[in-house]
Amino acid sequence: MNNQNEIKNIVLIGFMGTGKSTIAKALSNLYGMKIAEMDQLIEEREEMSIPDIFAQKGDAYFRTVETNLILELQQHKNMIISSGGGAPLREENVKAMKQNGIVYLLNASAETIFARVGQDLHRPVLNGRRSVEGISELLDQRMPKYRAAADYVISIENKTAAEIAKEIMRQHRSTHS
Ligand code: S3P
Numbered sequence: 447m448n449n450q451n452e453i454k455n456i457v458l459i460g461f462m463g464t465g466k467s468t469i470a471k472a473l474s475n476l477y478g479m480k481i482a483e484m485d486q487l488i489e490e491r492e493e494m495s496i497p498d499i500f501a502q503k504g505d506a507y508f509r510t511v512e513t514n515l516i517l518e519l520q521q522h523k524n525m526i527i528s529s530g531g532g533a534p535l536r537e538e539n540v541k542a543m544k545q546n547g548i549v550y551l552l553n554a555s556a557e558t559i560f561a562r563v564g565q566d567l568h569r570p571v572l573n574g575r576r577s578v579e580g581i582s583e584l585l586d587q588r589m590p591k592y593r594a595a596a597d598y599v600i601s602i603e604n605k606t607a608a609e610i611a612k613e614i615m616r617q618h619r620s621t622h623s
Pocket residue numbers: 460461462463466485496529530531532533568569570571
């Protein structure tokens with residue numbers, strides 16, 4: 447294993463409700479790495495909730511703030527970066543993620559996603575899509591970009607957060623050995 451400073455970031459991407467934040471916490475608990483929780487950082491800095499940013503400033507504004515944060519975070523190493531579900535949709539974001547990071551795509555079915563976040567009003571992108579069909583449509587639309595961004599794809603179905611964290615770390619270590 448290389449020097450600590452040489453360890454790349456673990457960048458978690460995936461649709462809303464695929465467990466990015468929970469798995470980031472499990473990784474942090476197990477391996478002591480620091481987490482950058484992007485949506486939370488954006489809310490803190492903008493002093494506004496994500497739904498309020500979308501409603502009051504618009505989604506283009508949110509996407510610009512998101513890109514700026516990714517550019518800032520790529521200067522760090524050995525961190526867990528838990529990104530928002532729309533972050534891999536812009537090519538420049540993906541380029542920045544890969545600068546110092548390995549990108550792990552968390553995958554779940556539309557049914558699982560609906561059960562987890564279908565009724566969560568904190569996710570404005572789901573407005574008008576709060577059904578398995580609505581989620582499935584957006585998931586299919588985004589999947590080519592998610593897959594193109596991913597270095598590794600991890601299914602989260604029927605696994606605990608700790609199991610997934612260990613799976614990611616095994617992969618991550620093997621990319622550094
Ligand atoms: C978004 C996902 C959200 C948040 C914003 C937009 C998206 O993050 O960044 O509401 O476009 O998929 P989570 O994936 O953490 O819910």
